[in-house]
Amino acid sequence: MADRSIVDLFGKNLSLINLGLPSFGKDLADQGVSVVDASWQPPAAGDTKTIEALTRFMAWPEAAHRKVNEANALAVKTLREAQPVILDVRTARDVVPGMHDKLVLHAGPPVTWERMCGPMRGGVIGGLLYEGLASTREEAEKLAASGEITFEPCHHHASVGPMAGIMTASMPVWIIENKTFSNRAYCTLNEGLGKVLRYGAFSEEVLTRLRWMRDELAPALSTALAASGPIDLRTVIAQALQMGDEGHNRNRAGTSLVFRLLAPHLVDSALPREVVARVLRFLDGNDHFFLNLTMPACKSAVEPIRDIPFSTVISTMARNGTDFGVRLAGLVDRWFTAPASKVDGLYLPGFSADDAALDIGDSVITETAGIGGFAMAAAPAIVRFVGGSAADALRVSKRMYEISLGEHPVYQIPALDFRGTPTGIDVRAVVEKNVLPAVNTGIAHKEPGIGMVGAGLVVPPVACFRQAFQTFVSVYEEQAKALG
């Protein structure tokens, strides 16, 4: 303790709030002064361009702010009202808008073959082999680089794809309809873990499984769905959240519930028994089967907020393994990108962080719609997997309420007394508070052809959120001022 304390200096007892480093507060506490450390940080973590945009935004007239708030209220209402149902499983060529034989859809924002990361290249190679457009890796790489193949984001075709997210014309896809707004979303079927196309593997084992999924699994699922009628995915997801899933990295409950719903109809069908048995074993053997249903459910929920003028709500987050991309409801189809992040995760035996590709996949659509990392408190097993505690899981979800404008009416978190999941991410809050969306994810090997190496948590790059907000302010400024 100092010879002469600050109390002597001021001649009276002090109660202080410390805005500085915690050590400042400790010095004072050591002198017997009552100190509270404020957990304060400058707006936008001190980023000058964002602070400038925030300042300009704050100066908009009252009527413009009202307009933004109304637009955002509409976006949240739209997200809350989504009612995704499973309609069918069909071939992408026949149902996905704009799909054709020379088109390869991929995860994330647009990316050229030249800029594609290893696992996405692996997925493309596998896709071209699967389509019979190439018969060796070398041929496939040559074709991919030739300009004959068009690469476009799944998101531009009402679709989503986990990890590399490769979808080609003859792949079977789930058709999910958002009943409230009559829009549809599409997603391939989940292949399981390990050596799978979505993690960039393309060996014969991978292709054989994809062909079996096309020839036997997909028709069987379609048959079962024809008998069951549309399956209410909103209810199934709501139940899964009450059973330890968060719909992104944990899907055991959802997979179990869908299994229960489909099995009796498969048995009723005219399908050979051995086919039914193989299909059921495949589903039972893959606890991530449900991921490829939560993803298009969430995609179908965000599609209706694609174009809401003046809204600062995030309508899309997606990664291609090279870039992380964001879109805003108020800026429609414009992507804002920044280099994809490293994933903080745990690795399968034999692999380490050195083997890891960067953050990849459209699965962050789950967080965009308010589940996944945003519902982490429903699935403490995930945090534990990377060394955290149940309290950490609660903290993650609670933090996400700070950047979300609403709560979901039926997706609820038991540990938070069935509070609705945080829904409708406001890019203003993200950049001003510098609180980034919490994202759960798998980890692919950085080289093509290898596959999954781990799973973990990832913090998206702040730069693309800042760009999106700055652009929003610039794009709307004139209209906003005209309202004053």
Place this chain on the structure above:
Amino acid sequence: MADRSIVDLFGKNLSLINLGLPSFGKDLADQGVSVVDASWQPPAAGDTKTIEALTRFMAWPEAAHRKVNEANALAVKTLREAQPVILDVRTARDVVPGMHDKLVLHAGPPVTWERMCGPMRGGVIGGLLYEGLASTREEAEKLAASGEITFEPCHHHASVGPMAGIMTASMPVWIIENKTFSNRAYCTLNEGLGKVLRYGAFSEEVLTRLRWMRDELAPALSTALAASGPIDLRTVIAQALQMGDEGHNRNRAGTSLVFRLLAPHLVDSALPREVVARVLRFLDGNDHFFLNLTMPACKSAVEPIRDIPFSTVISTMARNGTDFGVRLAGLVDRWFTAPASKVDGLYLPGFSADDAALDIGDSVITETAGIGGFAMAAAPAIVRFVGGSAADALRVSKRMYEISLGEHPVYQIPALDFRGTPTGIDVRAVVEKNVLPAVNTGIAHKEPGIGMVGAGLVVPPVACFRQAFQTFVSVYEEQAKALG
């Protein structure tokens, strides 16, 4: 505030601990004194006979206390090491020890036809009709009262039964083996909710379902189990606890997981497809199907602690709707009973507390083995059902650690950072702290023939725990003192 404060009286600042009513503390706090209210209550809630027994027990020599602690450590170790597996489904007559055609097993401690509650009488009537021993309700009641039928507790025949818990000779039963100790436990199959035998209903609808379960469901399950081999129930229960079940009032996850395990084998089998479809629909339609598996799993776990001299661990809790009964490992087969409690619950439309039977059923074996109410924190949906919060669910489980001697190695509670469930109830702690086991349960109509009217939480009567402890002290006192 008083004119003259207690501070003036003592002439100095006081920091007080209030052992009295909270209002005593408030008076002092109003006078500016720092007061902490101790949440204190006298041992055994002031019950003089129990305090006397506790005093005598405390006076036992050191060596006797060591012997009690060793016995209890063995009991907890035995409970922790249980490895229940599903072996088969067979007819009670062929597998349940001592079962014969004129024997009716029932839930809870022994009870005569005369003292049986309404729903248990209803179950007996249904059982006799089902066995063809009577053809009308009146005939069944006459036969039951005639002395020709023997009534014995399920617990005396290595069995357990939910609610009325009626088991007759030609009913199919699950065979559960505790692999570690090679003992077996038995339980009927769950009929679903509503009008069912275990809630005292015995209409033609109930009997038709029971016959179908005997003729079609049971052989189908047996066929699937023959193909699957023994199913590791310990693992399935552990997973279900991580998926929002507590294994007593909530069994949705466990039912889903067992469904997934059995379905492929049913499809593989030579059973007609329409049989397989009916069986799967029955399972899918009944989220409590798994209850009749957690119960014998828990029964198989507690059987090996039936006779552990000097142990104060509770080996059985059970209710017959008239009495609540308790047995201790140290007193082997001796029942201690007290009148069954009212259930604090919610009622199905059209029913109220006036319609309710008292607490009934062997399902409290789940709490005895450390799941059910003891794992409430894993299933906050249950507390919510009766108007509580997630925090209440945590509080219930945390409280149960105060009366339990150990924690389960694989049954874990996610919300408590995967802490093992409280396992091995110590009757000493129950009576000294006056903390009663937390029990979840269904509610039957008090009249025979009606069925389920609600579900809720129940506090067992303290009297039987006090009797058990007092008797334990008397029975062992001489031996204990001889050790000094």
